[in-house]
Amino acid sequence: MSDIEKSNGASVPFKRYGSRIANPGPAGIFSFASTTFILSMYNVNTRGIHAPNVVVGMAVFTGGLLQFMAGMWEFPRGNTFGATALSSYGAFWMSYATILIPSSGILSAYTDPQELENAIGIYLITWFMVTVMLIIPVIRRNVAFVLLLSALALAFLLLACASFSGKTSLTKAGGAVGIITAMIAYYIGVSELLEAEAKPIVVLPRGVLYANE
Secondary structure: OOOOEOOOOEEEOOOHHHHHHOOOOOHHHHHHHHHHHHHHHHHHHHHHOOOHHHHHHHHHHHHHHHHHOOOOOOOOOOHHHHHHHHHHHHHHHHHHHHHHHHHOOOHHOOOOOHHHHHHHHHHHHHHHHHHHHHHHOOOOHHHHHHHHHHHHHHHHHHHHHHHOOOOOHHHHHHHHHHHHHHHHHHHHHHHHHHOOOOOOOOOOOEEEOOOOO
């Protein structure tokens, strides 16, 4: 938006008003981290778990709905990156949950198992590309987010390759990287939560490399 508006034919400075909405980032990031952690634990077959369906509720309401709402709240705060990333990944989790819900009919529409795996592979590789593009806006500003998105992109890539190839080793590798991704996200969430406190007990740096003046 331009800093100049026209009033009665004359140019006058546009006054910006700060948002009174609290930072929704921690809520969205914790939601993302927790849902990613649970699914990744399933992907590495923790406690002998092979089916990811228990994550559906988490993906719909926590990683999905709450994260999407956090993204929407970022818009009035003027945080374009936060709004785009949180709402996008919130929509990702809701769409992923929809695939796993039997009544959606998505899984039953595929009679050939390999066709289903190829379709899921394309789905995952698309989110890999989105994640890589989201790295660009933060690459000079925030080390923590660069690490988070880089790890997430690698996890998406490994899981997509696992779907295309059918190799369980790649699924486990994607799950392991997903756990690392969740840990980085938890760190960022705690960091932003502490930053919002008037007297934080500790400050967790996120590695700002470049500050806009």
